[in-house]
Amino acid sequence: MSAIGNTRDRRNxxxxxxxxxxxxxxxxxxxxxxxxxxxxxxxxxxxxFFQTVVPVWNxxxxxxxxxxxVWHEIFGSGAFIxxxxxRTLIYTVIATVLALAISYPVAYFVSRYAGKxxxxxxxxxxxxxWVSYMMRMLAWIDLLQxxxxxxxxxxxxxxxxxxxxxxxxxxxVILGLVYGYIPYVILVxxxxxxxxxxxxxxxxxxxxxxxxxxxxxxTIPLSKPALIAGTxxxxxxxxxxxxTNQLLSGAPGTTMVGxxxxxxxxxxxxxxxxxxxxxxxxxxxxxxxxxxxxxTARASSENV
Amino acid sequence: MASVVGxxxxxxxxxxxxxxxxxxxxxxxWRRPWxxxxxxxxxIIWSIVxxxxxxxxxxxxxxxxxxWQGFSTKxxxxxxxxxxxHNPSLHHAVIQTLVLAVLTTVxxxxxxxxxxxxxxxxxxxxxxxLNFVMIFSFVIPELLLAVALFxxxxxxxxxxxxxxxxxxxxxxxxxxxxxxxxxxxxxxxIGRTYEEAAxxxxxxxxxxxxxxxxxxxxxxxxxxxxxxxxxxxxxFVIVEQLSxxxxxxxxxVLIYSNxxxxxxxxxLNALATIMLVISLIAALIGFIGYxxxxxGERNKGSTEALTAVAGI
Numbered sequence: 001m002s003a004i005g006n007t008r009d010r011r012n013x014x015x016x017x018x019x020x021x022x023x024x025x026x027x028x029x030x031x032x033x034x035x036x037x038x039x040x041x042x043x044x045x046x047x048x049f050f051q052t053v054v055p056v057w058n059x060x061x062x063x064x065x066x067x068x069x070v071w072h073e074i075f076g077s078g079a080f081i082x083x084x085x086x087r088t089l090i091y092t093v094i095a096t097v098l099a100l101a102i103s104y105p106v107a108y109f110v111s112r113y114a115g116k117x118x119x120x121x122x123x124x125x126x127x128x129x130w131v132s133y134m135m136r137m138l139a140w141i142d143l144l145q146x147x148x149x150x151x152x153x154x155x156x157x158x159x160x161x162x163x164x165x166x167x168x169x170x171x172x173v174i175l176g177l178v179y180g181y182i183p184y185v186i187l188v189x190x191x192x193x194x195x196x197x198x199x200x201x202x203x204x205x206x207x208x209x210x211x212x213x214x215x216x217x218x219t220i221p222l223s224k225p226a227l228i229a230g231t232x233x234x235x236x237x238x239x240x241x242x243x244t245n246q247l248l249s250g251a252p253g254t255t256m257v258g259x260x261x262x263x264x265x266x267x268x269x270x271x272x273x274x275x276x277x278x279x280x281x282x283x284x285x286x287x288x289x290x291x292x293x294x295x296t297a298r299a300s301s302e303n304v
Numbered sequence: 305m306a307s308v309v310g311x312x313x314x315x316x317x318x319x320x321x322x323x324x325x326x327x328x329x330x331x332x333x334w335r336r337p338w339x340x341x342x343x344x345x346x347x348i349i350w351s352i353v354x355x356x357x358x359x360x361x362x363x364x365x366x367x368x369x370x371x372w373q374g375f376s377t378k379x380x381x382x383x384x385x386x387x388x389x390h391n392p393s394l395h396h397a398v399i400q401t402l403v404l405a406v407l408t409t410v411x412x413x414x415x416x417x418x419x420x421x422x423x424x425x426x427x428x429x430x431x432x433x434l435n436f437v438m439i440f441s442f443v444i445p446e447l448l449l450a451v452a453l454f455x456x457x458x459x460x461x462x463x464x465x466x467x468x469x470x471x472x473x474x475x476x477x478x479x480x481x482x483x484x485x486x487x488x489x490x491x492x493x494i495g496r497t498y499e500e501a502a503x504x505x506x507x508x509x510x511x512x513x514x515x516x517x518x519x520x521x522x523x524x525x526x527x528x529x530x531x532x533x534x535x536x537x538x539x540f541v542i543v544e545q546l547s548x549x550x551x552x553x554x555x556x557v558l559i560y561s562n563x564x565x566x567x568x569x570x571x572l573n574a575l576a577t578i579m580l581v582i583s584l585i586a587a588l589i590g591f592i593g594y595x596x597x598x599x600g601e602r603n604k605g606s607t608e609a610l611t612a613v614a615g616i
Binding site: 012013015016017018019020021022023024026027028029030031032033034035037038040041053055102105106108109110113118119121122123124125126127128129130131132133134135136137138139140141142143145147148149152179182183187191232236237239240241242243246247250258261262265271274275278281282285289292293296 | 336337340341343344347348351352354355357358361369370371415416418419421422423425426431434436437438439440441443444445446447448449451452453454455456459460461473474476477480484509510534537538540541544545555556559560563564572573576577579580583584586587606607610611613614615
């Protein structure tokens with residue numbers, strides 16, 4: 001940036017602040033403040049008679065009552081949050097790995113080898129991104145129901161075709177998660193892989209590396225930012241997912257942390273505990289989120 | 305892409321060169337990878353065919369979502385069955401989705417664009433902090449934001465009523481990062497020279513923004529508007545937490561709450577198909593509009609327009 005630009009920026013500072021203010025207010029009132037309310041509800045109490053939440057606004061008067069209740073629900077006897085928490089983690093890890101494993105070859109192929117058909121491939125890859133999540137889940141509910149196409153296809157090949165796929169199967173929920181989030185992963189991977197400088201791969205080949213060694217020693221290290229971004233894009237929303245398993249299973253055997261939070265918000269006396277659980281999820285995710293935000297900010301400033 | 309052309313015949317286009325370039329070491333490194341191409345097509349079939357089948361069954365004559373009984377549009381316009389046109393709750397959900405999408409886009413895009421310009425120029429600790437908050441709103445799981453907003457409007461700012469006002473307020477904050485991030489990236493790539501030239505030629509500071517900067521930002525603003533609109537149509541978590549009565553339930557919430565019982569059957573497929581069509585129309589308008597707005601710029605082909613309206 002030139003020195004003149006800097007001076008002008010300083011002189012026009014009032015204008016730049018005025019331009020940023022509406023968005024800043026919106027973010028402070030409707031993004032930052034809500035989490036303070038969440039803290040106040042978590043540190044507040046319950047009106048015993050009406051079973052309503054009583055938020056406490058002064059941090060000095062926050063009580064740990066809701067926190068210890070949730071702690072007990074996770075680790076104490078009769079704990080019911082531990083299993084969904086563990087399940088959330090397992091589902092998210094498997095679904096993220098599957099989504100990356102499927103997306104990577106597709107994104108790699110389209111970014112490097114699609115040639116003249118690149119536009120066609122991009123249209124086909126972007127199409128599911130524009131189809132709503134509900135529609136994509138509804139499509140699988142249609143296919144997997146008893147008497148649906150999937151079971152018919154299984155019986156056609158002589159396999160048992162009367163499985164109740166929507167009756168609480170983990171495999172259905174995991175595949176639903178993969179199907180739901182994969183369009184975003186593919187686009188993110190494509191965006192990163194498309195920017196890899198092809199001459200580096202060419203140089204590796206010219207210097208005598210075999211196809212696989214080129215892939216392993218050059219392409220994979222260069223794809224690392226892509227894989228990290230893809231992991232975040234899938235894992236963060238999956239950890240807060242409650243609708244995919246509700247739609248594709250609805251059984252207690254597949255509940256995730258999101259369902260527990262949702263359930264607590266719906267039952268009047270437990271709203272405070274829902275707030276605590278949300279805060280705990282937020283704290284767990286805070287470190288990866290901050291790391292991701294800082295690394296993208298750094299990457300974008302390096303590109304300038 | 306162009307970097308591989310070097311060694312190939314001068315007449316070959318970059319794409320041909322990739323396929324047909326000479327192999328120097330072992331075999332041809334630019335040979336067509338059939339396995340990967342096959343895998344890509346399998347993925348495409350897997351990602352599109354189930355949706356196509358769901359759309360097909362919205363036109364089923366019978367009430368089944370699994371057995372085809374002939375073509376009919378009765379789940380859209382039929383009388384005497386739960387059709388989108390004649391069932392009040394289905395009908396209302398379509399309108400509610402469109403109302404939310406239009407209101408959110410109209411509020412969110414101007415705020416986000418002006419925020420991006422302000423943050424980019426007002427370089428200070430405060431602006432860096434605000435930028436951080438904005439990117440944070442992009443990566444936070446939607447459920448956490450929805451729960452926090454629900455608590456805000458029920459316990460704190462109770463003058464924001466659950467229903468359309470709370471839904472729009474929440475959708476704007478959830479989507480503000482689209483215009484902010486996309487426009488800021490564009491600002492960085494444009495640089496300052498055009499504005500400085502305008503200022504040197506006597507333009508006022510607002511004049512330089514309005515007559516020089518904004519026209520150059522138009523493709524980015526347009527692409528982000530389309531993305532905000534489509535992501536609002538698609539949104540589920542925030543609107544589910546912040547809707548109050550069935551009157552303020554948009555299509556996504558109605559489908560979710562009726563899949564297991566209630567109004568199940570092809571009428572839901574019809575509703576989902578309408579959502580799909582709305583999104584695809586938005587995507588098409590986005591693609592055409594982006595190409596039109598960025599006409600005359602070098603290297604802006606259909607690929608660039610496609611990735612722009614997908615937010616990458």
